[in-house]
Each structure stands twice: as structure tokens, then as C-alpha cells.
């Protein structure tokens with residue numbers, strides 16, 4: 457029991473810390489692409505501390521507070537289900553559909569909170585976010601089906617184990633297609649250009665986030681950090697072979713090596729997303745919906761069909 | 766009528782094809798050195814004759830108010846200073862646009878400017894006084910500018926005694942610059958009421 461609690465705590469702290477580092481990496485890499493220096497890597501942590509220490513906190517009622525907590529909670533739950541190397545609390549139950557679902561729940565929480573603020577910008581943002589959510593479901597579904605078809609299981613942990621034997625998922629052509637589709641979907645899940653339509657800074661003044669300030673925004677920052685960690689972790693687990701290392705004899709060394717391997721893979725996923733975000737302009741919402749129902753869907757469906765042959 | 770030929774670029778030559786591949790060229794700066802000046806650690810050099818704060822040669826200013834008349838922001842007010850026969854311009858940097866028309870128009874070349882441009886204060890009343898000054902002589906300003914080369918306003922602190930009109934500039938090199946303001950405007954202050962009226966009349970006539 458205590459061991460599990462310790463594990464949960466470790467995963468939580470690790471996910472939050474690494475998530476913040478990822479946010480810092482995104483900012484630095486984006487800055488370098490623009491030939492700027494950028495902030496220090498720990499800047500998001502400072503930002504969050506600042507937000508959490510704000511004196512005035514505006515609230516618009518129960519749902520407004522609850523939505524945020526709901527989003528944070530769902531994200532944390534998602535992390536618990538995803539195998540983190542050889543550490544994992546609920547990894548035996550970490551089924552593809554469940555995790556995919558849990559990774560989208562936070563968006564709903566934020567939407568709840570945003571809608572209850574009564575700000576029209578937040579309303580527009582929420583609408584756009586929900587439409588994006590709707591649009592990414594189709595390719596996402598096909599990608600998950602392709603995986604499940606290929607490995608014959610929905611369990612994430614078993615998929616990781618299967619990759620230990622048969623090589624990374626992206627080495628197989630049908631799953632490569634699924635991975636490409638999933639990577640395009642990731643862009644929307646991170647809320648990065650070209651699919652950051654729901655946040656859309658400069659267009660609808662931050663959309664759902666427009667009313668949040670102080671502790672609400674601080675919590676959202678933490679949520680974003682953990683979500684970044686969870687999404688990259690999930691991608692590395694199902695497509696990049698996860699982080700199970702058995703090279704050393706001692707289990708502690710193996711675990712640490714596994715975490716490092718995973719970290720490298722996660723950063724690779726993150727970098728691709730950052731590059732895309734830095735060089736592509738934002739889609740409009742109708743273009744995004746059309747895009748997701750067209751190319752990623754075709755690619756992922758092709759992958760699913762090929763995987764089932 | 767003379768025939769004129771216009772050159773029009775072809776639409777097909779101007780319009781580019783959209784591409785999914787080409788934006789990736791945007792990554793080419795990723796490993797280049799950032800083009801950034803790290804301001805607190807590196808300084809930038811303003812151009813020579815960058816239009817910054819003013820200097821005033823108190824010996825040659827004849828108090829003609831040319832500068833006050835041309836100033837588009839009406840930032841210049843004539844100020845009577847004890848011991849000076851003529852009024853000198855006082856410049857309000859809250860309004861000044863740094864167009865330097867006043868420098869251009871000054872018939873004796875008394876008003877000048879230097880490259881320093883940094884003046885930041887807090888909201889406190891006594892600090893805000895820094896924005897309103899009778900410029901100091903150019904040699905002094907240059908000296909301070911050369912010593913630090915951080916392009917800041919040469920006065921650190923200003924003391925203004927409302928009753929006596931005494932002004933003290935605490936300059937950045939530690940020296941003090943004192944004078945006493947007797948009054949403002951074109952008419953000499955502290956004159957007897959009768960004289961004052963006469964002066965007013967003559968001023969009206971001139972206008």
C-alpha cells in the first residue's frame with residue numbers, strides 16, 4: 457500500500473517536473489528557430505509560482521473552480537495508467553482507449569470552467585476546442601484500431617512488451633502510418649500551431665483561458681505540464697517502444713536507464729511538435745476539421761486496414 | 766499625347782505555390798547563433814547625433830523664446846533664473862517629442878543635444894521632477910556621458926524648494942548644480958506692479 461502511494465507520488469513529481477522542463481524546452485527551441493535566446497529552461501516553473509502566489513483570485517462559481525480541478529485530476533489519472541518504463545501503478549489496466557479518453561477529458565474540464573465564466577471569448581474558444589476535439593477523434597480512433605489490430609491487445613503495457621520482441625511500432629509500415637496520423641493529432645492535443653485554434657492567441661485573445669488568472673491559471677499551467685508529459689509518454693510507449701531496459705543486472709539501474717531512454721524519446725516527440733508549431737501558421741477551425749477528416753483519417757485508416765490484413 | 770508604358774509584373778510570376786515541404790526550411794536557424802543583444806550585459810551604441818536629451822549653453826542663450834515658439838509639443842517654458850539677465854528654456858520631457866526643432870531653430874546655437882536617452886523613474890512625485898529641467902551646459906553633460914557611457918539622464922536626483930525656488934541637481938558624477946528659479950514666462954518676474962503692466966502693454970503692442 458505504502459509502496460504504491462510512494463510510487464504515485466514519485467510519478468506525479470517526476471511528471472510535473474519533466475513536464476515543466478518540456479515547456480521550457482519548447483520555449484527555448486521556438487526562440488532558437490526565431491534566432492532569439494529565449495528564457496531559461498526553468499521559466500515555466502517561475503511563471504507558475506508567480507501565478508499561484510497572486511493575491512486576487514476571481515471565481516465565477518462552483519463549476520469554474522471545479523472544472524480546473526477536474527482537468528488536473530483527469531490528467532494525473534491518465535499519467536497513472538501509462539507505463540513509465542518499469543514503474544507503473546495502474547499499468548496493467550492501461551488500456552489504449554481508456555488512456556486516449558483520459559487524455560481528452562482535461563479539455564472538457566477546461567471547457568466547463570471557461571463556459572461558466574460567461575465570457576464570450578471563452579465561449580468561442582470552447583466551441584472551437586470542442587470542434588477540434590471532434591475532428592481529431594476520427595484519425596485517433598483509426599490509429600488506435602491499427603495498433604490493437606496489429607498487436608491483438610488493447611493493453612498499453614503488453615504493446616510495450618511486444619515491441620521489445622518485434623521492434624518499434626514505427627518500424628512496421630501499417631503502424632508507421634498510424635504514428636504519422638497520431639503525430640498530427642498530437643499537435644491539436646498539445647494545443648500547438650497549426651491546430652491551436654482553441655487557444656488562438658491574438659485571434660480570440662486566448663479563448664477558453666481568457667478569464668483565468670491567479671491560482672486557476674497556475675493550476676492550468678501544472679495541468680499543461682503534466683499533459684505534455686502524459687501525451688509524449690503515451691506516444692513513446694505505443695509507437696517508440698517504451699522504456700523497458702534489461703541491460704543491467706540491478707533493477708534500480710534498469711529503471712533509471714529506462715526513464716532516461718523514455719525521456720530521450722519523449723523529447724524527440726516534443727521537438728517534432730515544436731518544429732511544426734514554429735513553422736506552420738494556424739489553421740482556421742473549418743480548415744482544421746476538414747484537414748483532420750481528410751489526410752490523417754485516410755492515412756490512419758490505411759494503416760488500420762493494412763494492419764488487419 | 767505622349768504614350769506611357771506601364772510595367773506590370775505578371776500574376777503568375779508573383780504568386781507562389783503553396784507547399785508543405787518548404788516551411789521546414791524555417792528550421793535552418795535552429796543551430797545558428799541568436800541575433801540578440803543581451804541588454805543588461807552588453808550595451809548598444811546609439812548613433813552619433815542620436816536625438817537625445819538637451820544641453821544648454823547658459824552663456825550664449827539670449828532668451829529669445831524661438832525654441833518655445835517652434836516646439837510642437839509646447840514643452841518649453843521660459844524660466845527666469847537668479848543671476849541671469851535673460852530667461853532660459855525649461856524642457857518638460859513629459860511632453861517633448863525629441864524632434865529637436867528647438868535645437869535647429871536656436872539662433873545662437875545655445876541649445877544642443879547629446880545621445881543619452883535613458884530616463885526611467887518610479888511614480889513618486891520627487892522622482893517625477895526629473896522630467897522637467899533647465900538643461901545643463903554641454904561640456905558637463907558630455908563629461909558625464911563619456912564617464913559612464915550608459916546613456917542615462919545625467920541628473921540622479923532633483924531637489925526643488927517651492928518657496929524659495931531653489932533647485933539642486935545632484936549629478937551622476939557626484940557634483941551638485943544649483944540655481945534659483947525666480948519665475949516663469951517671458952516677462953521678468955518680481956518687477957513692480959506698474960512696470961509689470963507697462964511690460965504687458967508693450968508686449969501686447971508687439972504682438
Ligand code: SF4
Nearest residue numbers: 826827829830832871
Ligand atoms: S535656447 Fe536658443 S532659441 Fe531658446 S531662448 Fe535660448 S537662444 Fe533662444
Ligand code: SF4
Nearest residue numbers: 836861862864865867
Ligand atoms: S525636441 Fe521638439 S518637442 Fe522637445 S522641446 Fe525641442 S522642439 Fe519641443
